[in-house]
Amino acid sequence: QVRLVESGGGSVQAGGSLRLSCASSEFIISENSMAWFRQAPGKEREAVAAISPGGSITLYSDSVKGRFTISRDIPNKMLNLEMDGLKPDDTAAYYCAAMAQPLRWPADQWREPSTYDYWGQGTQVTVSS
Numbered sequence: 699q700v701r702l703v704e705s706g707g708g709s710v711q712a713g714g715s716l717r718l719s720c721a722s723s724e725f726i727i728s729e730n731s732m733a734w735f736r737q738a739p740g741k742e743r744e745a746v747a748a749i750s751p752g753g754s755i756t757l758y759s760d761s762v763k764g765r766f767t768i769s770r771d772i773p774n775k776m777l778n779l780e781m782d783g784l785k786p787d788d789t790a791a792y793y794c795a796a797m798a799q800p801l802r803w804p805a806d807q808w809r810e811p812s813t814y815d816y817w818g819q820g821t822q823v824t825v826s827s
Contacts, residue, residue, distance in 0.1 A: 707821030720777040720794030729800035736790035745809035794818040
C-alpha cells in the first residue's frame with residue numbers, strides 16, 4: 699500500500715514563504731514521476747510542479763514559475779515544494795501525487811491528474827493580503 703502524506707501547510711501573508719513536504723517510500727520518492735497539484739474552492743485541480751525520475755526534469759505552471767521549486771530529498775524520503783513570494787491566488791489545498799510505474803510522464807501529460815496513481819490527503823495553504 700503506497701501512502702503519500704503531505705505536511706507544511708499553513709497561513710502566511712502575501713510575499714511570505716512556505717515549504718510543503720510529501721513523505722512516502724524510498725522507491726516512490728527516488729524512482730517515480732511525482733507532482734504537486736492544488737485545488738481552490740470551486741475550481742478544478744491544477745498541476746503546479748512536477749519532477750521526473752532522477753530529478754533531471756522539473757516542470758512548473760506559468761503561475762508559479764520562478765517562485766516555487768520542487769525537489770526530492772531521497773535520504774529523508776521526501777518530495778518538497780519550496781514556495782516563495784506567495785500571493786493570495788496561491789490559496790488552495792495542495793496535493794502530492796505519484797505515478798505507479800518508474801517512468802517519465804507521457805509527453806505533455808504531466809499536468810493531467812489522470813496521469814498519477816497515488817495521491818495524498820492534501821494540506822491547506824492560505825495566503826492573506
